[in-house]
Amino acid sequence: MIHATELIRAAVYDVNGNYVGRVRELCIDPSEQPNRIAWLVIARGRFQPLLARYDQVASVAPRAIRLNVLELSLKAYLPNEAWLTVSKDLLDQQIIDVHGRKVVRVNDLDLVEIPVNGRMELRIAQVDVGLAGALRRLLQGLPPGWIRRLQKSLPTRAIRWEFVDLIETDPMRRVKLKIPHAKLAQLHPADIADILEELAPSEREAVLETLPEETAAETLGELKPELQVRLLEELDAGRAADILEHMPADERADLVAELPEETSRELLADMERKQAAETEALLQFEENTAGGLMNPRVFSVAEASTVASVIENVRQSGIDLDTLDTVYLVNDTGGLTGAVPVARLLLATAETLLASLCADPLVFVDTDTKERQVIEMFDKYNLRSLPVVDTDQKLVGVITADDVISRLWQTRR
């Protein structure tokens, strides 16, 4: 294994052993190969730097690199946006450690030589974020042998290159560098949110831009309220509206209420009409009442339904299964008449009438009920969800235990 710090400023000799210059930069060309050191930039004092391709390199050792060509056949160096550069883009910069689910700063890179088509190629194996890498950076310039001896007793902390996710705030460059956030998107949204909270605002935006809309919406929901507002304000309005559409209606309304009037109007205009109307309706309620807490998407069926028809209904409706734990019964005018915990459907026969499975007594609140009372009811009746009705007893929404928990947590802090 060889370290990037040992190659930067290493002397380069051509095929005849003549001195060419010193390595200034190592470049990766992600369009060809994601982790191969494809180009060496060789500085020659005040002359224009030269470029050596990976197949022009004969051997690599700390502080000395030999080429298999003459100096004459090397190209002149011109900066290329589509290349990932080691000392400018990686060293000292922050990266996301997808495996350890956190943001870390790069101290050094560990490179390995692997044989490809009978030739050795330099590949990035892992990113060094530990004390050993820090020591090499500090002492860079001393003979590598000394440094290697000194660092032996230090613990190494490294992240395999497959688990490294780069943060690039320029969208054009992100495309050129082919930075995939696929691995990041597979993490739990709460973990992604923790990672985002450690980043700077522009970097947060950049990462959120690249996540799939659903993941982005869930991640946004997990962020601190101040960060949510700031992100939405700064994201492109169309993208922000798309992300908002994928959020649960109650969270979305809370978020829109926090935004400056101008931004919220713009976002509501960009949203699908259905979601926008739903949000507008929720915004009419005071924040700390049942109306402000509830989610208007509630699964309700007619009183006369049977178990079989309800299950069929669930299959067809495409309702979010994570939140479905109670089926509500309504009469012809939409009035709430009963509640059936989903678990009871498991034991009932297909022809059973839902009305006979109702939980007793039916607990509900109206939209103006104070938040305090709602929380008390959850505690007193050990609820997981609580239906909300309007002044005409019509079912208008449902409050779930997770709403109550996050509200309690917020007020506690």
Added chain:
Amino acid sequence: MANAPLALTRTLEWLRAQRRRVRHSRRRLALLFAAVGPGLVTGTVNQDAGGIYSYSLGGAQYGYWLLWTLIPVGVLLYISEEMCARMGVVTGKGLSDLIREEFGFRITFLLMLAVLAMSLGNILAEFAGIAASMELFGVSRYVAVPLAALFIWGIVVRGTYRTVEKVFLVGCSFYVAYLLSAVLARPDWMVAAYHTVVPTVAFETGYLVLALALVGSTVAPWQHFYLQSSVVERGVSPRHYRQTRGDVFFGTLSCVVIVFSIVVACAATLHVARRTEIATAAEAAEALRPLAGFYASSLFAFGLLNASLLAASILPLSTAYVICEGLGLEASLNRPFREAPIFYWLYTALIVVGASLILVPGAPLVRIMVLSQVINGVVLPVVMIFVLVLVNRRELMGEFTNSRGYNAVAWSASLVIILLTLLLVYLGLSGKAPILARL
């Protein structure tokens, strides 16, 4: 009356709209309060034990003469803090993060070493201030210092950032004590006003050293790191930058007013009575008693205690943060010990070392305090140059870089500081400065 229901619906709609508007304005108010804080805390907290000693000595030896330095110092303080606050708002990164990303590991490491030495000196000075002021109230330092160290550990480890900052804001309001003690000292306000506007320079080393100590302890480099980190922690967006700037301005103003009060209080009493040989800030408080009365003296001592406690709470934490962030180590009170061992060790060690050295019998406290001010003065120009270079990088700051005029003022201010610092180092090395000779 067919229109009655219609009118009713309209009224209801109007009421609902009003309700939404109220919700919005309440949020805006909350936002305003969210932006106020970091600047004020930074501005006042840097009036720590070491600083208060410098100001007292300045007032005692040269009366109102040094007051004119407050205006340029205030300008310098505002400019340097404003740039840091702006960088925090725009980039969302701390100062040590930015230095690391832009200047590499080695420079950052050396700077962090200097920051560590400087902070340790300052923390010692804070605990010395706690010890001395509590002794004025009749409490032994062997009781006061360990209790204070525990208290500091406790509020930071148990409290969240918000609650800690609330405690700090309350602490800041206690600085009014100095204003009161200045009034109780019955100074000649006209003379004070005259010397604030018209510079009076004495060409002797003692004067120069005190003038520099005054600059060094008012514009302390650690506060730039602290301010930028807390602005970042607040998550203020560039849209609300005006409030942050106002906060920084207010903080600077309150800082200048406090220094003014201390110098005036000592000038009106100690200088007039020729009590110029004071060795600590606590001694200044004691010397005030026969001259300005019991209340002025007690308020002065209380102010010293408050300032030392406040700075001792902030410094170890902010130092540990800054160093770990710069070196890319895990730094957070929200993580368990085994995930951020260096951070916790550093934080604890700073408090323990700072507190225990004070309890060593015969420890040279005055030397330590003055020495820490000197290190401040040496690190300051370095930090200022980093700040100026970073704030002018367009790829970092976009449209928020300095204007040309602002740069001119900022660079010349830094130049003045650098020259003054070199002068001080020269004086110190050649043994010409009476205060430094005691080191």
